[in-house]
Amino acid sequence: MTAVVSACGTSGPGESNAGALKIWALEDPVLNKIENKSIDSFKAGGGNASLETFGNDPYKQRLRVAIGSPQAPDLFFNWGGGNLKEYVDAGKVADLTQVLEENKAAKDAFIPSVLNGAKLGDKYYGVPMRGMQPVLLFFNKKVFTEAGAQPPTTWDELLAVVDTFKAKGITPIALAGTQAWTELMWAEYVLDRVAGPEVFKNIRDKGPEGWKDPAVVESMTKLKDLIDRGAFGSNFASVGYDAGGASTILAQGKAAMHLMGSWEYTNQLDQSPDFVKNGDLGWIAFPSIPGGKGDAGNLVGNVSNFYSATQDSKSLDAAKKFVTTELHKDSYIEALVEAGDVPPVVGAEEKLKKSPNPEYASFIYELVLDSKNFQLSWDQDLPADDATFMLTQLQEFFLGKVSPQQFVDAVAAR
Amino acid sequence: MSSQRPSAWYAVPAFAFFALFAALPMLLVIYLSFTAWDGLGTPALNGGENWSRLLEDSEARASVWRTLVLMVVSWLVQTPIALLIGVWAAGKQRSRAVLSSIFFLPLLLSTAAIALLWQALLEPNFGAFVGGPLFLGDPDIALYTVVLVISWQFIPFHTLLYQGAARAVPASLYEAATIDGASRVSKFRHITLPQLRYTVVTSSVLMLVGSLTTFDTVLILTNGGPGTATRILPLHMYITGFSGFEMGYASTIAVVLVVLGTALSLAVMRWSGFRQMSSQQEGS
Numbered sequence: 072m073t074a075v076v077s078a079c080g081t082s083g084p085g086e087s088n089a090g091a092l093k094i095w096a097l098e099d100p101v102l103n104k105i106e107n108k109s110i111d112s113f114k115a116g117g118g119n120a121s122l123e124t125f126g127n128d129p130y131k132q133r134l135r136v137a138i139g140s141p142q143a144p145d146l147f148f149n150w151g152g153g154n155l156k157e158y159v160d161a162g163k164v165a166d167l168t169q170v171l172e173e174n175k176a177a178k179d180a181f182i183p184s185v186l187n188g189a190k191l192g193d194k195y196y197g198v199p200m201r202g203m204q205p206v207l208l209f210f211n212k213k214v215f216t217e218a219g220a221q222p223p224t225t226w227d228e229l230l231a232v233v234d235t236f237k238a239k240g241i242t243p244i245a246l247a248g249t250q251a252w253t254e255l256m257w258a259e260y261v262l263d264r265v266a267g268p269e270v271f272k273n274i275r276d277k278g279p280e281g282w283k284d285p286a287v288v289e290s291m292t293k294l295k296d297l298i299d300r301g302a303f304g305s306n307f308a309s310v311g312y313d314a315g316g317a318s319t320i321l322a323q324g325k326a327a328m329h330l331m332g333s334w335e336y337t338n339q340l341d342q343s344p345d346f347v348k349n350g351d352l353g354w355i356a357f358p359s360i361p362g363g364k365g366d367a368g369n370l371v372g373n374v375s376n377f378y379s380a381t382q383d384s385k386s387l388d389a390a391k392k393f394v395t396t397e398l399h400k401d402s403y404i405e406a407l408v409e410a411g412d413v414p415p416v417v418g419a420e421e422k423l424k425k426s427p428n429p430e431y432a433s434f435i436y437e438l439v440l441d442s443k444n445f446q447l448s449w450d451q452d453l454p455a456d457d458a459t460f461m462l463t464q465l466q467e468f469f470l471g472k473v474s475p476q477q478f479v480d481a482v483a484a485r
Numbered sequence: 486m487s488s489q490r491p492s493a494w495y496a497v498p499a500f501a502f503f504a505l506f507a508a509l510p511m512l513l514v515i516y517l518s519f520t521a522w523d524g525l526g527t528p529a530l531n532g533g534e535n536w537s538r539l540l541e542d543s544e545a546r547a548s549v550w551r552t553l554v555l556m557v558v559s560w561l562v563q564t565p566i567a568l569l570i571g572v573w574a575a576g577k578q579r580s581r582a583v584l585s586s587i588f589f590l591p592l593l594l595s596t597a598a599i600a601l602l603w604q605a606l607l608e609p610n611f612g613a614f615v616g617g618p619l620f621l622g623d624p625d626i627a628l629y630t631v632v633l634v635i636s637w638q639f640i641p642f643h644t645l646l647y648q649g650a651a652r653a654v655p656a657s658l659y660e661a662a663t664i665d666g667a668s669r670v671s672k673f674r675h676i677t678l679p680q681l682r683y684t685v686v687t688s689s690v691l692m693l694v695g696s697l698t699t700f701d702t703v704l705i706l707t708n709g710g711p712g713t714a715t716r717i718l719p720l721h722m723y724i725t726g727f728s729g730f731e732m733g734y735a736s737t738i739a740v741v742l743v744v745l746g747t748a749l750s751l752a753v754m755r756w757s758g759f760r761q762m763s764s765q766q767e768g769s
Contacts, residue, residue, distance in 0.1 A: 132727050135524040161525040249621075249710055306609035308711035309622025320610050456523070459729035463544075467712040470624060 092120035092389050094378070095144040097130055102201060105406040109397040116396065118389055120146075138163050138381065145384040146393060151188035151197055151377050152452035153275060158379070159191055165380040168194045170391045180399035184445050185415035188374035197377030198394040202333075202412030203439050204373035206256045209335055210328045211321055211346075212353045214241060218327075222353060226264070226293070226360040233302045236327045242304035245326035247312035251462035252450055254469045256330050257297075259371040259449055262290040264360035268369060268444040275452055282483040291468070291475035293360070298469060308470060315342055322346040330357070332372050333435050336428065337411050354431070356438060370438065371446040375415045408432065415439075457485055511743065517736035524730045535737040544713065545738065548721040549745075551628060555717055556696035559632045563692055564685070567640045571647020572677055585648070592641040600705035603634045621707055624714035631703055631715050638702065639695070643688045650684035651677060686757040690750055697746050718742055 092113075096106055103124050110120045123144070125133055130148070137143050138158065149155050158164045171178040178186070181199055189197030210222050215232075218239055223229035233243040247253045262270060266286030274281030297303075304326070310316035318335065320326040322343035329335065336354070340347045359367035378398070380390040397403060399416055407414045408426045413435045426432040439445060450458040464481045467473040473481065518535055522528035539545055574585040591599065606613045607620040607630065614620065620630040658676050667675070700719040703709065709716035709724065716724070719742060726735030 128727075135730060139526065157523065157525065163525065249708065306619050306622050308624075309607065309609050309619055311604070311608075314604065314608065316608060316610055325610065456729040456731050459724060463713060463724075466710060470712045472624070472712055 090119070090386070092118065092146060092386050092393060093144040094120055094122045094146045094393075095130070095134065096122060096124050096148040096200075097376070098124040098126050101410045102407075102412070105403065105410060106200070108406060109400070109403050112400065112402065113393055113397050118392065120389075120393060139383075143381050143383065145386050145390045146378045146380055148200070149189075149197060149377050149379055150447065150451040151374055152447040153454055153458075154451045155189055155196055155377070155379060156191055157454055159196055163382055164196045165382045165384070165387055165390070166194050167196060167198065167380065167391065167394065170395055171195050171198075174395040177395040177399055180416050182415050182417055182439065184442070185375050185439070188445075188447060189377040189379065197379040198398050199375040199415045200378045200394075200398050201376040201414075202407055203375050203415050203435065203445075204332045204334060205370040205435060205438060205442075205445065206260070206330060206332050206357070206372040207335070207354045207435075207438075208328055208330050208357055209321065209339075210353045210355070211324055211326070211351055213351045214324045214327045215353070220327075222355050223358045224355070225358050229358050230297070230300065232327070233297070233300055237301050241324070242320060242326040243302045243328060244304075245310070245317040245321045245329040246303040246307040247310045247317035248303070248307035248466070248469055249309060249311040250313070251466045252448065253312055253317070253331070254465050255449060255462065256332075256371065257294055258291065258465060259446060260330070260357045261294050261360070262287060262365075263369050263371060263444075263446060264357065264365040264367070265290040265293065265363040267363075267365040268446055271446060271449065271452075279457065279483050279485040282479050287479050288475045291478055295468075295475055298471070303469075308466075318342060322352075333413070336431055340411075340428075354434065366443045368438075368442045369444045369446065370442045372448060373451070374445050374447050413439075457482075460485055514736045514739050514743075517733055518740050520733040520736075522732040524732050528733060531733065535734045538734060539737050539741070544716070545718070545721060545741075547713065548716050548718045549741075551714075551716065552697060552718040554628060555632060555635075555699065556693055558629065559635055559696050560689060560692050562632060562636045563640050563643055564689065566636070567643035567688065568647050568681070568685070570640070571644040572651045572673070572681075574644060574648045575651035585644075588644065589641045591638050592645075594638075596638070596701045597705055599634065599638050600702050603637075604706055622711055624711050627707060627711060627714040631706060634706060635696070635699060635702055639692070643692065646684055646688050647681060650681050654680045682757075686753065689757075690753050693749055693753060694746055697742070697749060718745075 094106075094110070096103065103122065106122055110122055113120050134144075134147055138147075139161075143163075149158075155164065177198070182203075185199055185203060186195065188199070189195060208222075214236075215222060218232075218235055218241075220232045220235050221228070223232050236243040246257075259271075266284070266289075270281070270284045270286050273284065307317075310320075312318070312331075317326070317329055317331075318338055319342065321329045322339060336347070336352070339352055346352055356368070356370075378394050380387060380394065384390055404414045404416055404419065405422060405425075408419070408422050411427055411432070413419075413423065413426075413432050419436060420433070423429060423432040423436055446452070450462055453461065461482050464473060464478050468475070468478045517528060519530055519532065520528035521531040521534070570588065574581050574588075594602075604621070605611075609615065609619055609622055618626060621627050654677060658680075659672060662672050662676060698719055699717065700723065703715055703717060703720055704723065707715045709720045718738065722735050722738040722742065725731050725738060729735075
């Protein structure tokens, strides 16, 4: 203990009782090891910290309950965006702007659009700590070759291949519809391609009224056409992503495409290794929509995950030191790359060539660097109550129980 | 009536326990139902806003309806099956003991295991019924699928109740009936069933109140889906509270649940004459 205090030159004399930095993150068998290594490195530099991990939903609940209490962590994992904004608005999150300005090396290490994922107003409230996870259109190359089809680059081509696969008795697009966030990926991309990112930014910044933009009905109508065409088959409402349903039918060739976050690659590698190793797993960016205002390079997904510091933390200085020293260290970045993650740092091209899946990692990296806009998933970017309501309406929409106009009316009336 | 009742002081531990773990939290929830609270910071009183919102919340209304459907259908499914198996299992042959113990297996599994098991069995691409009905994917039948899973889980428990009760029916009643030449069916109708009357009440109260608060099975099995087809009231409360973080409004729904549960137990007691319960055996 004394060693910690004496070595920790930045902390003031009143800090003598500051214990180990309490860090909370989401459970992940591979990444938690790397996160623990960053803690070891922090300890080697004279700091002290410990990591506690939680499953997804329990984490969100636990954090909510703990944050104002003495049990609050000093650093906590989050997704940035509106999800973080609720905590910022409640005065629970420390402003990291100044410490990032003082440590230019840390600030400049990250891709600006990703660092902005935790920027609210003109202040930074988080530092990226895991890879970037844009949503991609995955496809089964073998199934496409056998059908003599090309991966779709435009909406019309997508509709055409949907018809092709339907005629062959193959589910055109795998969809794990028991979980609304899988359906949300479709709504996000179609709206972005039809109208650009501003429509959703309006909804987020100015409230539910923003849903009334005519572009929303237009894009939901396009999506409805796709659903009614049978693009997702008939049983998607009972397919689960966590249970592996959607990924497995893609790997087995029972489905041709699957829109999913970049983690799908490691997921497939884990569950259907031969499918990936044989080179049958293909991936492309979401098709463009001709006539739409949105740039075809725009992305949606998880920009990254962030560590944010709690305002009331007794070890705030240590927390600030941690996020400005450990998260862009070469050893940390290289470990992430090695685990198959694509870290959100500039100039990672060379490192990514040494990645276990260099082609895939470089694809994602270039995609993010080239994108004009990287929209955080709507359910993370909206306040929790609005997001929960929207997801429910979206599930009803995919079931055909709610029309595009009824969807808009419902979410706009919140 | 005997006047030698134990001193009221004996009830103090029980009352203290009840006050601390039942009454106090309930009062807190009633307080929270008049506040807006997103789980961060302190709850702010907002008058009757949550309550007027509840009246307009069509999703809440629909989830009350689903809860009632779940309750009634699972009573209708479970009671006759549990009754018949229970009475049958009360017999003494060896095969019955073996079959009964196999039959009790679901009771030994945890709810989470049961929900995951059925979820896997009913998976539309890899489950046991590929190409069959979309048990959990069709909004029109998902709720009934949930009833079946819950019944599968709890029928063994109610069977146990009926088995115990059926064994307690005096053999002399059956012997007399046999002398009078009664058939098996009429023995069941005129002896077994009336003798099991209070067991039916007990089992029904447990079933009805249990269905009202059913939660874990549905959460894991369907999470209220597809869409909102199986979003029963407790789940609606959970999603509102722990996904939407509208703790105030979720507390309002919780109060409704408490009121419904209490009213239900009282109603069943009253209609069934449970309060006048006394032994039906001669001489007592």
